[in-house]
Amino acid sequence: MNEKKNNSFSGFGVGYVSVMMIFAVICLTILAVLSFQAADSGNALTERNAAFTAEYYAADAKAKQLLMELDEAAFAGHQSSFFEDDFPALASGYDGVSVTPVPEGFRVSYDTAINDRLSLSSEIMFYTTPLNGRRYDIVKWGSSSPDTQDSGPALWDGEF
């Protein structure tokens, strides 16, 4: 009788501990999977951020290369004293470069693609007569998307 009682107690004990341990293992497995998933999504975000930074500075380098070429054209124009004739002709020769004459000189703008959604917009003011030795000033140098440009949706102006 006593032996039977001991057996049944021992059987209950092992089962109870096993259930608790299985429950603990399941909980730990869920936590481990969740933490790995969090680390994985963090890794994806980090990689995307790193890739975008590299793309931005690659576009920035291209834009600066073009700025150097435009400045060389401006420098040559000032040296030859035919700046007003030579510079716009030379600057317009570059792909995607638009030149607008303004009273102080020429406003040059161009876009450099960062990726398929964003571009780096540059706007440079080249002076006909250098201002304190400066041939140009950077008016705008920053990323823009098609959404932030002027082409907004056609809105009703309140008139029929």
Added chain:
Amino acid sequence: MILTLLFFCISGAVIMTVFASAAGRMQKNDLTDNAVLCAQSCAEVYSVTGSVEEMAMTVFGSSCEKVESTYRIGLDRDFRPSDSAAVVLILNEKRSDGGSGTLGSVTAEFIHNDSTLYSLTFSAYIPDNGGESDE
């Protein structure tokens, strides 16, 4: 009973491995995030100064070790200059002189445990006679 204990030992080992790899990956993510931010700071300062020495002084507050055209800075885990470096920043500068100014290009490479953590190439155009390079 032995089988149960074996099962728990194996599952415990697998769970610990998953936790350890998650922790390692998070640590690497933190280092990469800091490296990206540090590289951006270097790029912005270099685009204004056009000099690696000035850039190092401004960003890290210390000079860098120069070997030929390569500069080397040892950084700790918080990306502060340190002798016992966890991360090594190697800066490689190339300069091309044009008729009106100089175009400098720097490749910043962050090395951790003998492997590249992050690499970024950035540039600066410094005109000869004072064109404004601030952006």
